Amino acid sequence: APSKYSIDVFDPSWDRRWENTFMTAFGMFSMTDPDHQWVGPYAGTCVTITPPIVKKYGINSKFTGKKIYPYIDMKVVEGGAYNQYVPSGVWPKGETSGNPDKLLQVKNAYVVDYPVALDDNRFAIVMSKETRTPEEKAQSQYFTLNIDDLYGSSEYSTEFKTEQFDGTNSYQLYPSLIKFNWCYNGSWGSGLNTKNGDMMIMRTAEIYLIAAEACQQLNDPAAAAKYLEPLRIRATRPGATTPALGTVTEDVIFDEYAREMAGELNRWALLKRHHAFEDRLAKYNKRAAKFFNPERHYLRPISADFLNQIDNKNQYGDNGYGTTPGKGF
Structure with a gap:
């Protein structure tokens, strides 16, 4: 689960990096391909909202009998060492015919446009970055969860709650990191839980960030802004204004x-x-700040497995983590 800071640092009202980083809306998928329907055809994957569901999740009773429809349709690509399961498209909002000709092609099916409309019937659970009131929640047939409600209110409020607080198991939910979730032919393993996509080593955006960081450290904030602005402009959602x-x-x-x-x-x-560990941890991770030791934690630990395979581990040292008598330098 992400830290509270990792959530609060985003402003989804303008920044599309929010939904490209975290998945906060969850639903079902169908398989309309007649040769591969082990999940079930479109109609078979719809869920009817029953009175027990209404009661348990606090959904407005006016939605009793309504259906939650699939969001994605999946297809099977046969061949190679195992079959590949890949999205064949996204069902448009309001389209409930189950006709695969109506599917929309998207770049990444994991990315759900934010915010999810109050009348969207393709999701079972929606986590809201902004606090939705009970009246706003009552307008939706999906279970709405305010992300802020998942965090504790104690000194260590950056930590997720570990027990029920609303009569459901919602405390076990969290915004899921999806940056490395690949969904194209060739990337999925046969169990749907293995991803074989390439890992990003360095991106152009990181070059811009490094340049901005260098300019700021050289006391040239105007030059730093010139490197940050292209990233923010690229991230701005259509119709929104990039904040100054x-x-x-x-x-x-x-x-x-x-x-x-x-x-x-x-x-x-x-x-x-x-x-900057002392300052930033004190602001955003109080538990980590309490145990932070600048004599040790500014250095990475040396693997004990590695140290036990060399003859001079005491001379080599472990950066002060206690595996060897000294740091080694």
Whole structure:
């Protein structure tokens, strides 16, 4: 589950990186291909909203008897070592005929346009970044969950709740990272849980971020803004206005890295080279801040498996994590 900071740093009102990073709407899929219907044809994958569902999930009783329809249709591509299961398209909102000719082709079926309309009937669960009131929730036949409700209210409010708070198991849900979820022919394993897509090593966006970071550190915020603005313009959803950057400070750099590079495993190095762990953890991860040891945690641990395979592990050292008597330097 993402940290509270990873959620709050996004503003989906303009930033499409939100739904390209996290999946927050969940539904079913159909298989209209007559030769491969192990999931079931379109009609067989619709779910009827019953009185027990209405009661358990607090759905407005006026939706009793209504159906939740599939969002995606899947097809089978045979051949090779195993069959491939890939999306054949997305069912348009309001289209309930089950006619595969009506399917829409999209670049990435995992990416669900945000926000999900209140009258959308293709999803069972929708997680809202903005707080929806009970009155707003009552307008939808899907189960609406405010993301902020998933976090605790204690000192460590950045942590997810671990027990029921609304009579359901919603506490087990969280916005799911989908950046590396591939969905094209050749990427899915036969069990639908193996993805074979390429891993991104470095992207053009990271070059822009590094340039902006360098300019900011050289006390040239105007130059830094010139490198950040193209990323933000690219991320702006149609019809929205890209927010003005203002003065590019170190925190602005950190936040833009968090939005653009979420899940890409580079923010430890970013905070290390700015010597910013103490400040940022105190703001956004109080539990980690409590246990942070600058004498140790500015360095990565050395694998014990590696140390046990060399003859001079005490001389080599473990960066202070306690596997060897000393750091080794």
